[in-house]
Amino acid sequence: MTTGLDDLIAAVDESRMATTVAALAGDRFTGRRVGTPGSSAARDWLAGRLRDFGALVQMGEFPVRSVPEVYAAARATWHDGAVARPLVFGRDVTVHLASAGLPVAVRGDLAVAGAEDPAGRWLLVPAGMSFFDAYGHADGAAGLVIGRAVDADGWHYTMLAGPEPGPLPVLTVDLATHAAMLDRRGWLEADAPIRRADVTAANVYGRWDAAADLLLTAHYDGVGDLPGLRQPAAADNASGVAVVLEAARILGPALPGGLSVALLDAEEVGALGSAHHAAQLRRAGAAPAVINIDGAGRLGRAAAVEAGGPAHGLLAVLDQAGRHTGLPLAPGPVASDNRRYAAAGFAAAGIGAGMDGYHSPADMPDRVDPATLATVCRFVVASAWLAATVSPRISSLIGD
Numbered sequence: 001m002t003t004g005l006d007d008l009i010a011a012v013d014e015s016r017m018a019t020t021v022a023a024l025a026g027d028r029f030t031g032r033r034v035g036t037p038g039s040s041a042a043r044d045w046l047a048g049r050l051r052d053f054g055a056l057v058q059m060g061e062f063p064v065r066s067v068p069e070v071y072a073a074a075r076a077t078w079h080d081g082a083v084a085r086p087l088v089f090g091r092d093v094t095v096h097l098a099s100a101g102l103p104v105a106v107r108g109d110l111a112v113a114g115a116e117d118p119a120g121r122w123l124l125v126p127a128g129m130s131f132f133d134a135y136g137h138a139d140g141a142a143g144l145v146i147g148r149a150v151d152a153d154g155w156h157y158t159m160l161a162g163p164e165p166g167p168l169p170v171l172t173v174d175l176a177t178h179a180a181m182l183d184r185r186g187w188l189e190a191d192a193p194i195r196r197a198d199v200t201a202a203n204v205y206g207r208w209d210a211a212a213d214l215l216l217t218a219h220y221d222g223v224g225d226l227p228g229l230r231q232p233a234a235a236d237n238a239s240g241v242a243v244v245l246e247a248a249r250i251l252g253p254a255l256p257g258g259l260s261v262a263l264l265d266a267e268e269v270g271a272l273g274s275a276h277h278a279a280q281l282r283r284a285g286a287a288p289a290v291i292n293i294d295g296a297g298r299l300g301r302a303a304a305v306e307a308g309g310p311a312h313g314l315l316a317v318l319d320q321a322g323r324h325t326g327l328p329l330a331p332g333p334v335a336s337d338n339r340r341y342a343a344a345g346f347a348a349a350g351i352g353a354g355m356d357g358y359h360s361p362a363d364m365p366d367r368v369d370p371a372t373l374a375t376v377c378r379f380v381v382a383s384a385w386l387a388a389t390v391s392p393r394i395s396s397l398i399g400d
Helices: 002-010 014-024 027-032 037-052 131-136 175-184 234-251 272-284 312-325 338-343 370-389
Strands: 056-070 076-079 084-087 093-095 102-112 122-124 143-148 170-174 187-192 194-207 214-219 260-264 289-293 303-308 329-331 348-352
Touching: 002 370, 014 027, 014 037, 014 234, 014 370, 027 037, 037 056, 037 194, 037 234, 037 260, 056 272, 102 143, 122 175, 122 187, 143 175, 143 187, 170 175, 170 187, 194 272, 214 234, 214 272, 214 338, 214 370, 234 260, 234 289, 234 370, 260 272, 272 338, 289 312, 289 338, 289 370, 303 312, 303 338, 312 329, 312 348, 312 370, 338 348, 348 370
Parallel strands: 102 122, 122 143, 143 170, 214 260, 214 289, 289 348, 303 329
Antiparallel strands: 056 194, 076 084, 076 187, 093 170, 102 187, 194 260, 303 348
């Protein structure tokens, strides 16, 4: 048994996966935000790859409502009473997910929410004040200004899943700028070019056996490009897709018990692709074990594993596979599509092995480590093979 497994492990090609990451993160697919032409092009490209590996491929469309889009670079200028300072979009300022649209820049004095007359002013929201309270102090205000930390590369995070839009424009500025505004006040002139669209998403399904016992999943969507800013979505989650594709190439023709793959859309807007697929599987009476990869960009001390559903047997298999391939495992949150499958009653495990530049222009292919791709893929291949050929006899070291 292990001779056959080791032959499959030896077939893992890290350069092939690195090429997949670079392709998915390229200009052609424009960040892969759900419902965009770039996402559609990525979907077709992925379907072609699965067909090349001998899979029967199907698409699974589903609706997604109210996807936020920042359609122009936000324009903001802060005057502190002495000097006018243009704020750089993506670095100093961005549009908050809860913002109402404001297509034309509005000027107003800066004031503190809850402490001063809000009429016609941009209100600086103090740390710890909730949106509910801020709105309660904002009658007639021009908008709200929230302070938030930027990442290690100096970028604001882009989010697509979160609160519904409120009644006012909302801008996010970096913490240093927010503190300076509180200290020096002055005025702000800014717009908030955000809108929302109802779109059609689609999962890509590949299978090598109609009654496959194992399902490998990864989401292919990203948060999408911003005006003037490429957001390649390399680690999140072109890396996970590359691992699943490479594992499918190796396992599809060889795995006893069959294999199925789901490359999922709309994870970034609330894991809607996996919710759609899990409901389909339930209606069909299928019960595969699910291994989901979200982030295989740069391995630290161990890969994170989050299990849900009736996953005792699956965890034992993962433990065996980790020891066989030398991948350390540790319990940790993997807040991704695995949770949707687990919530639907399937044995599901999410695997995360690090990502740099999360949801920002810094998520570049050159920051995805090819050795991490190879390590995670070998682990997935071993897990799949052991699940199909061996009844787990070793208690899991990482719990249920």
